[in-house]
Amino acid sequence: MNASNASLFRFNKYLYRYWKLQAAVITLGLIITPLVLLNPYLAKLIIDTAYTNKDLWLFFIIIFMGAGIFILAAFLNSLSSYLVCRIRLGIHFDLSRDLSNHIHSLALDFFHKKSSGEYLYRVTGDVPAVSAFLSNAIPQIITLFTRLISILIIVFCLNRRLALFALFLAPLNYLYHHLLGRWLKEITHRLIDKTQDILGYISELFSHMYLVKAFDGGDYETKRFLENLTKKIYCDKKNSELTTISNFTASVINKIISIIIVLYGGYLVFKGIMTLGNLAAIMIYLAQLIAVVDSIGRFYETVAISSVSCQYLAEVIGIKPQIINRPDARNYPILLGAIEFRNVSFGYQENKPVFINITFSIKEASKIALVGSSGCGKTTLLALILRLYELNDGTVLIDGVDIKDMTLQSLRAQIGIALQEPFLWNDSIKNNILYSKEDASMLEVMQAARLAEADDFIMALPKGYDTIIGENAYKISEGQKQRIAIARALIKRPKILILDEAMSSLDSETEDKIIENIKSAFRDSTIIVVSHRLSAVRKMELAYFLKNPLEIQLATPEEFIEKDSKYRELFASQIEKAPESAAIFKTE
Known part of the structure; x- marks a missing residue:
């Protein structure tokens, strides 16, 4: 078993919390199976009994029975889809939470080794793909193989020769999907890599928009973007070509198999070996059999594609945090x-x-x-x-x-820290200051801002401390950003x-005031200035x-x-x- 397929099993633990919903979906699938398999037999009754005996009442009874079965099966299918959706959303939440917690536990140098596009795709692409696969994999496997076995048994009961003949032809469909799955897996790898490159580029582009505008680099960046996009579209095109070829080839193979079975079945009817009603029922069952085999093949393709996302996620989750708490680590207060x-x-x-x-x-x-x-x-x-x-x-x-x-x-x-790069959020000034001490009062927020010489310019804003400063705090100056960052460090009264x-973006006078404010307010704290x-x-x-x-x-x-x-x-x-x-x- 290769690493990609092995990683699929790593995430099965996320199903345990939803085992009751999974059991309900499987139960519904097992109930739907006999309902679906009953309709071909009703077709046999119509032809061999109602039609042959000219029994109109029996014909209507069978038709209405078939309609009722169809409606019931459709309802149960809808209910099953709803439950699968609930499982998928639950797994998506759990997996996203665990991925977020794990990423935050990793050392800082981990984030210097990968592009932001890779992290973005892990969250926006791989997590949904893995969640969708896990939520439906087990019910789909059980339902498909239950239907496959049931159909084979029924067809064997109706006509053993035709059943063996169909059983011999059916694997042709699966073998094709098996081969195609390997190609799709390779294409998916390349497609994800190119998508990550584009996400990383776009993230970097928007964060450097000032530079692009200042150097009039719009044309150059458009060219770079189109180069990246062209590579992704090429992979999309290859994927689309494979999918189109897959659909066409599967359709042709299914038709050929159906025609061969019809010819053989017609020969048996003409020879009087079986009735026309039996042939009609068998043909419907065999159409279902071919559809099931085709679904199994497509499920294999899904496994191949999903295994790529599972592998990427497993690589990230498999990284062991280098900086962790010792088993005997304690919450020591810093007193001096x-x-x-x-x-x-x-x-x-x-x-x-x-x-x-x-x-x-x-x-x-x-x-x-x-x-x-x-x-x-x-x-x-x-x-x-x-x-x-x-x-x-x-x-x-x-x-x-x-x-x-x-x-x-x-x-x-x-420990309080303020850096040259303020790292402010697209949120209100108040919430940015509260980032280091969420439970601080508004009075504490204003006191920290005053020490950082930020209160005056904040109060001059239309919404004061509730002003949303925008992405990268583009609505305020660099010096104002730094003062908010200093207030954020001061509000928790660090030792x-x-x-x-x-204070590199501040004028000397403001810098002097802030330093004097801090030295006065934090006489008992250790202060390190770079x-x-x-x-x-x-x-x-x-x-x-x-x-x-x-x-x-x-x-x-x-x-x-x-x-x-x-x-x-x-x-x-x-x-x-x-x-x-x-x-x-x-x-x-």
């Missing part, structure tokens, strides 16, 4: 905010270390600036405090406790506050200078300016050099 890196080594790739055996500590309630050249690992260092990545070696401690001994929820809930280039602005660094008590993967130095900002040439180079454009032995800060 002291941070220690002890012999920490880390790298995103093997043999490409960002840090090598680095050791330093940040005292509780410190107000420090983390500085270094671009790409030296400042943001990575902060991510390690949040345990967004797993260390290669060493330990990170908060208040003397290894962060691995803390639950991820308690660790991250007590450790991280501002990673969080900034390329000397004015922001100067307002911190200490500067931690990340010089290389092996070394981090600390001193006051003034001491670094006076004594460290590499440090001065970082802020060269912001420093006016007097005599070589001294440095004078520029006036803001």
